[in-house]
Amino acid sequence: MAQGQGEIDEEQAPSSSQGRRQEVRQQYKANASISRAGTASQYQAAVIDLSSGGCLIRLLKKGDFEVDDLVDLSVQSSDISFRARGDVRQVREDGTVLGIRLQSLTARGKALIRELIQELESGLLTST
Numbered sequence: 001m002a003q004g005q006g007e008i009d010e011e012q013a014p015s016s017s018q019g020r021r022q023e024v025r026q027q028y029k030a031n032a033s034i035s036r037a038g039t040a041s042q043y044q045a046a047v048i049d050l051s052s053g054g055c056l057i058r059l060l061k062k063g064d065f066e067v068d069d070l071v072d073l074s075v076q077s078s079d080i081s082f083r084a085r086g087d088v089r090q091v092r093e094d095g096t097v098l099g100i101r102l103q104s105l106t107a108r109g110k111a112l113i114r115e116l117i118q119e120l121e122s123g124l125l126t127s128t
Contacts, residue, residue: 030077
Protein backbone atom coordinates (compact mmCIF):
# COMPACT_ATOMS: atom_id res chain seq x y z
CA MET A 1 0.00 0.00 0.00
CA ALA A 2 1.40 3.40 -0.90
CA GLN A 3 1.94 5.95 1.80
CA GLY A 4 -0.97 8.37 1.96
CA GLN A 5 -3.53 5.57 1.69
CA GLY A 6 -3.83 4.95 5.42
CA GLU A 7 -0.32 3.72 6.14
CA ILE A 8 2.01 5.76 8.32
CA ASP A 9 5.72 5.74 7.69
CA GLU A 10 7.21 5.40 11.18
CA GLU A 11 10.05 7.80 10.31
CA GLN A 12 7.56 10.46 9.28
CA ALA A 13 4.95 9.75 11.95
CA PRO A 14 3.96 12.74 14.09
CA SER A 15 5.22 12.98 17.64
CA SER A 16 2.92 12.66 20.66
CA SER A 17 2.61 16.42 20.84
CA GLN A 18 1.24 16.37 17.30
CA GLY A 19 -1.62 13.97 17.99
CA ARG A 20 0.09 10.58 18.09
CA ARG A 21 -1.04 8.28 20.90
CA GLN A 22 0.32 9.06 24.34
CA GLU A 23 -0.85 6.00 26.28
CA VAL A 24 1.47 3.08 26.93
CA ARG A 25 0.51 0.05 24.87
CA GLN A 26 1.09 -3.49 26.02
CA GLN A 27 1.18 -6.57 23.87
CA TYR A 28 -2.02 -8.43 24.59
CA LYS A 29 -3.93 -11.16 22.82
CA ALA A 30 -7.72 -11.24 22.82
CA ASN A 31 -10.56 -12.02 20.47
CA ALA A 32 -12.34 -9.09 18.88
CA SER A 33 -14.98 -8.23 16.34
CA ILE A 34 -15.22 -4.97 14.45
CA SER A 35 -17.77 -3.38 12.15
CA ARG A 36 -18.14 -0.04 10.47
CA ALA A 37 -20.52 1.96 12.68
CA GLY A 38 -24.11 1.53 11.63
CA THR A 39 -23.55 -1.63 9.60
CA ALA A 40 -24.27 -5.24 10.43
CA SER A 41 -21.24 -6.73 8.65
CA GLN A 42 -18.74 -7.83 11.31
CA TYR A 43 -15.14 -8.90 10.91
CA GLN A 44 -13.47 -11.27 13.34
CA ALA A 45 -10.12 -10.07 14.61
CA ALA A 46 -7.38 -10.57 17.18
CA VAL A 47 -6.02 -7.84 19.45
CA ILE A 48 -2.25 -7.39 19.08
CA ASP A 49 -1.75 -4.64 21.65
CA LEU A 50 -3.90 -2.50 23.90
CA SER A 51 -3.92 0.83 25.75
CA SER A 52 -6.64 2.84 27.46
CA GLY A 53 -6.81 4.99 24.34
CA GLY A 54 -6.68 2.42 21.58
CA CYS A 55 -5.54 -0.90 20.22
CA LEU A 56 -3.93 -2.59 17.28
CA ILE A 57 -5.92 -5.45 15.77
CA ARG A 58 -5.39 -8.01 13.02
CA LEU A 59 -8.44 -8.94 10.96
CA LEU A 60 -8.79 -12.65 10.24
CA LYS A 61 -9.73 -11.75 6.67
CA LYS A 62 -9.07 -8.54 4.75
CA GLY A 63 -11.55 -5.77 5.34
CA ASP A 64 -12.30 -2.58 3.47
CA PHE A 65 -11.62 -0.19 6.33
CA GLU A 66 -10.06 3.21 5.71
CA VAL A 67 -8.46 5.82 7.95
CA ASP A 68 -11.11 7.89 9.78
CA ASP A 69 -13.81 5.20 9.48
CA LEU A 70 -16.03 5.15 12.57
CA VAL A 71 -16.16 1.59 13.95
CA ASP A 72 -17.78 -0.47 16.68
CA LEU A 73 -15.34 -2.76 18.47
CA SER A 74 -15.98 -5.63 20.85
CA VAL A 75 -13.06 -7.22 22.74
CA GLN A 76 -13.30 -10.43 24.78
CA SER A 77 -10.77 -12.45 26.72
CA SER A 78 -10.67 -14.26 30.03
CA ASP A 79 -9.25 -11.06 31.59
CA ILE A 80 -11.39 -8.31 30.08
CA SER A 81 -14.45 -7.69 27.97
CA PHE A 82 -15.60 -4.35 26.57
CA ARG A 83 -17.35 -2.62 23.69
CA ALA A 84 -16.41 0.75 22.34
CA ARG A 85 -16.88 3.03 19.40
CA GLY A 86 -13.67 4.22 17.82
CA ASP A 87 -12.06 5.43 14.66
CA VAL A 88 -9.48 3.88 12.40
CA ARG A 89 -6.18 5.75 12.71
CA GLN A 90 -3.98 3.39 10.69
CA VAL A 91 -4.35 0.71 8.06
CA ARG A 92 -1.21 -1.38 7.74
CA GLU A 93 0.20 -4.21 5.67
CA ASP A 94 -2.38 -5.70 3.35
CA GLY A 95 -5.37 -4.07 5.03
CA THR A 96 -5.64 -6.66 7.79
CA VAL A 97 -3.92 -4.65 10.56
CA LEU A 98 -5.80 -1.66 11.96
CA GLY A 99 -4.86 0.92 14.56
CA ILE A 100 -8.02 1.94 16.41
CA ARG A 101 -8.48 4.98 18.65
CA LEU A 102 -11.17 4.31 21.27
CA GLN A 103 -13.61 7.21 21.48
CA SER A 104 -16.59 6.16 23.55
CA LEU A 105 -15.18 3.95 26.26
CA THR A 106 -16.80 4.39 29.67
CA ALA A 107 -14.72 5.52 32.65
CA ARG A 108 -15.14 2.00 34.05
CA GLY A 109 -13.89 0.50 30.77
CA LYS A 110 -10.83 2.75 30.77
CA ALA A 111 -10.14 1.85 34.39
CA LEU A 112 -10.39 -1.89 33.59
CA ILE A 113 -7.93 -1.50 30.71
CA ARG A 114 -5.51 0.54 32.85
CA GLU A 115 -5.66 -2.13 35.57
CA LEU A 116 -5.01 -4.87 33.01
CA ILE A 117 -2.04 -2.94 31.60
CA GLN A 118 -0.59 -2.46 35.09
CA GLU A 119 -0.89 -6.18 35.73
CA LEU A 120 0.83 -6.94 32.41
CA GLU A 121 3.63 -4.47 33.20
CA SER A 122 4.16 -5.92 36.66
CA GLY A 123 4.21 -9.50 35.39
CA LEU A 124 1.08 -10.53 37.30
CA LEU A 125 -0.50 -11.42 33.95
CA THR A 126 1.05 -12.59 30.74
CA SER A 127 -0.28 -12.03 27.28
CA THR A 128 -1.28 -15.47 26.01
